[in-house]
Amino acid sequence: LSPHITLNDGNTIPRLGLGVWRLADAEAPKLIAEAIDAGYRHIDTAQAYQNEGGVGQGLKNTKVRRRDIWVTSKLQTSLQGYDSTLRAFDQTMSKLGLDQLDLFLVHWPAPARDQYVATWKAFIELQQQGRIRSIGVSNFLPEHLERIIGETGVTPAVNQIELHPSFQQGASRDWHNQHGIVTESYSPLGGKGTALLENPVIAGIARRLGKSPAQVIIRWHLQLDLVVLPKSSKLERAVENFNVWDFDLTENDMSAIAGLDRPDGKTLPHPNELND
Numbered sequence: 146l147s148p149h150i151t152l153n154d155g156n157t158i159p160r161l162g163l164g165v166w167r168l169a170d171a172e173a174p175k176l177i178a179e180a181i182d183a184g185y186r187h188i189d190t191a192q193a194y195q196n197e198g199g200v201g202q203g204l205k206n207t208k209v210r211r212r213d214i215w216v217t218s219k220l221q222t223s224l225q226g227y228d229s230t231l232r233a234f235d236q237t238m239s240k241l242g243l244d245q246l247d248l249f250l251v252h253w254p255a256p257a258r259d260q261y262v263a264t265w266k267a268f269i270e271l272q273q274q275g276r277i278r279s280i281g282v283s284n285f286l287p288e289h290l291e292r293i294i295g296e297t298g299v300t301p302a303v304n305q306i307e308l309h310p311s312f313q314q315g316a317s318r319d320w321h322n323q324h325g326i327v328t329e330s331y332s333p334l335g336g337k338g339t340a341l342l343e344n345p346v347i348a349g350i351a352r353r354l355g356k357s358p359a360q361v362i363i364r365w366h367l368q369l370d371l372v373v374l375p376k377s378s379k380l381e382r383a384v385e386n387f388n389v390w391d392f393d394l395t396e397n398d399m400s401a402i403a404g405l406d407r408p409d410g411k412t413l414p415h416p417n418e419l420n421d
């Protein structure tokens with residue numbers, strides 16, 4: 146399994162990234178630098194996480210070259226709109242201390258605001274100016290994707306959605322595959338407080354392979370050709386979660402995990418319910 150996936154714009158993204166939702170700004174400089182030293186080459190933050198400053202400091206605290214690290218951020222929903230997006234992007238860049246961003250995402254469609262098409266047009270402009278290498282979205286349903294593609298002719302490189310063995314998002318994954326959009330999994334371990342790490346099917350596979358349940362789940366995402374973004378604010382766990390390149394799940398393992406999909410497995414709000 147190669148450590149990268151090629152996007153529809155030709156850029157190559159590391160398949161495994163560190164998610165930093167709920168990481169305190171003050172703790173970010175140390176954790177980010179240590180995670181990069183441990184092998185991570187992809188960091189996934191957002192304006193709404195309020196830790197872009199700390200993440201940027203962490204990027205400066207490592208010896209790995211800037212161009213070897215993939216940095217993603219996301220536009221805060223309250224700042225959607227053409228002009229406000231351009232201004233908000235400048236703020237992200239000054240907080241991160243970067244002059245080019247690898248990937249910027251529209252964080253939520255927020256259809257009741259009806260600003261996501263204007264926002265997408267600003268993203269296209271920023272990419273044309275060379276300030277963002279790849280542009281994408283998050284939490285978009287196929288109907289929202291259809292609309293931005295129909296109105297602008299530009300297909301997002303990725304859609305980042307909640308995805309884990311209890312909520313496998315088959316319909317969205319199929320739609321993305323048909324349109325050349327890479328699916329990124331957030332809450333890949335099932336989110337905080339879920340029982341997935343103790344699930345007997347996962348635990349059985351983990352025991353047989355001598356891996357942890359988290360490593361088995363992350364490997365499942367990788368073998369489905371997803372970009373996977375586990376988060377941990379503990380270095381030890383972040384290191385464990387990166388250590389997934391030296392084993393394979395069998396076809397039997399993959400189908401046993403496929404059987405864990407649940408219609409009510411979603412842990413976070415539906416995109417149509419979240420408007421700020």
Ligand code: A2P
Nearest residue numbers: 332333334335336337359375376377378379382
């Ligand atoms: P913590 O930050 O305290 O380590 P996700 O949202 O990515 O699915 O993660 C769910 C939760 O699982 C996170 O809040 C994280 O908490 C915890 N976690 C992350 N990695 C591991 C791991 N390797 N083993 C156990 N728990 C983990």
